[in-house]
Amino acid sequence: MMLKLDDVTKEFRIGAFGGKSVTAVRNVSFDLGPGEVVSLIGESGSGKSTIGRMILGLNPVSGGSITFEGRPVRAGKEYYRHVQGIFQDPFSSFNPVFKADRVFGLIKDTYYRTVPGEEWARRVGDSLRDVRLDPGQVLGKYPHQLSGGQLQRLLIARALLLDIKLLVADEITSMLDASTRIDVLNLLADLKARGLGVLYITHDLSLGNYLAERTVVLRRGSVVELGPTERVFGDPLHPYTRELLAAVPRLHQEWADATPVDACLYHARGGTGGLMEAGPGHFVACAGLGTCP
Known part of the structure; x- marks a missing residue:
C-alpha cells in the first residue's frame, strides 16, 4: 500500500x-493505495483533521506509525514533492497582498529553479487547464478577486505541478456552493483515474458516498467502522454509523429523531474491543457495555 x-x-x-x-x-x-479514494468521515472533533495533519507531517504521532511507500513520514522537500494537502478555507492558503499565482512561483523556486521561464509558463498553463481554469482569467488576480472554487482549483493545479501521488483533501468543499462543489468532486474523480490517491476528509456522508471506494468512520478519535463504501452505507453495523446516516436530510421526508440502537452485532457475538471483520473487508468496533470508544 x-x-x-x-x-x-x-x-x-x-x-x-x-x-x-x-x-x-x-x-x-x-491504508490507501494508488488511484484510490478513501473517505474519512465523522462529526466535528472526531479527529479527522488531526489524522490529516499527521499524514502531512504537520503534527508528530504520539504512538504507532505512518508510512508512505514503506518509509516513515518525514516532513520535508522530498516528501512534499509526492504528498500535498488542501484545506477547508482556500483563502487561508493565499497571502492577500500577493497575486494568487505566486503559489506557482514558490513551487518553481523550491523544485524547478533550472526550468526556463517560457517552459514554466507552459507547464502552469497546462496544469490550470487540467483543473478547468482559464489561465487568462485567474493569473495575475489577487485572492479576493477569485471565488473559493477557483482558489481550490488553483491549489490542486499547484499540486499537479509536482510529482504528486497522494492528496489529503480536508473538507475542501464545505465552503463552496453546490454547483462548484460538484465540479471539484468531479475533478478529484478525474485525478483518481490518473492514479492519484486521495484521502477525502469530510463530515458530509453524501459526498463521501459519491467519491470513495472505501470509507473509514471515526468517533471520538477511534475507528468504529471501515470497509467498502457500498457496504458501510448499505449495511451499517455500528450504531454511530447508523445514527450518522439517519441524520442525513431527505427530500419529502419529515425530520425525525434518530431511533435508539441496542448493543451492536459485535457485542452480541462476544466482542470485547478492537475491530471485528463482519464481512469481506468490512470491519466494525464493539458498541456495547463500555467496551468500545
Whole structure:
C-alpha cells in the first residue's frame, strides 16, 4: 500500500503547564493505495483533521506509525514533492497582498529553479487547464478577486505541478456552493483515474458516498467502522454509523429523531474491543457495555 497508518495515536498536552493530556486520535489503522479514494468521515472533533495533519507531517504521532511507500513520514522537500494537502478555507492558503499565482512561483523556486521561464509558463498553463481554469482569467488576480472554487482549483493545479501521488483533501468543499462543489468532486474523480490517491476528509456522508471506494468512520478519535463504501452505507453495523446516516436530510421526508440502537452485532457475538471483520473487508468496533470508544 502507498499509505499505511498502523495503530496511530495522538495526544495533546493541555493546561497552563501542560500537566494534563487529551487523546485526540486513538489506535487508528487503515491504508490507501494508488488511484484510490478513501473517505474519512465523522462529526466535528472526531479527529479527522488531526489524522490529516499527521499524514502531512504537520503534527508528530504520539504512538504507532505512518508510512508512505514503506518509509516513515518525514516532513520535508522530498516528501512534499509526492504528498500535498488542501484545506477547508482556500483563502487561508493565499497571502492577500500577493497575486494568487505566486503559489506557482514558490513551487518553481523550491523544485524547478533550472526550468526556463517560457517552459514554466507552459507547464502552469497546462496544469490550470487540467483543473478547468482559464489561465487568462485567474493569473495575475489577487485572492479576493477569485471565488473559493477557483482558489481550490488553483491549489490542486499547484499540486499537479509536482510529482504528486497522494492528496489529503480536508473538507475542501464545505465552503463552496453546490454547483462548484460538484465540479471539484468531479475533478478529484478525474485525478483518481490518473492514479492519484486521495484521502477525502469530510463530515458530509453524501459526498463521501459519491467519491470513495472505501470509507473509514471515526468517533471520538477511534475507528468504529471501515470497509467498502457500498457496504458501510448499505449495511451499517455500528450504531454511530447508523445514527450518522439517519441524520442525513431527505427530500419529502419529515425530520425525525434518530431511533435508539441496542448493543451492536459485535457485542452480541462476544466482542470485547478492537475491530471485528463482519464481512469481506468490512470491519466494525464493539458498541456495547463500555467496551468500545
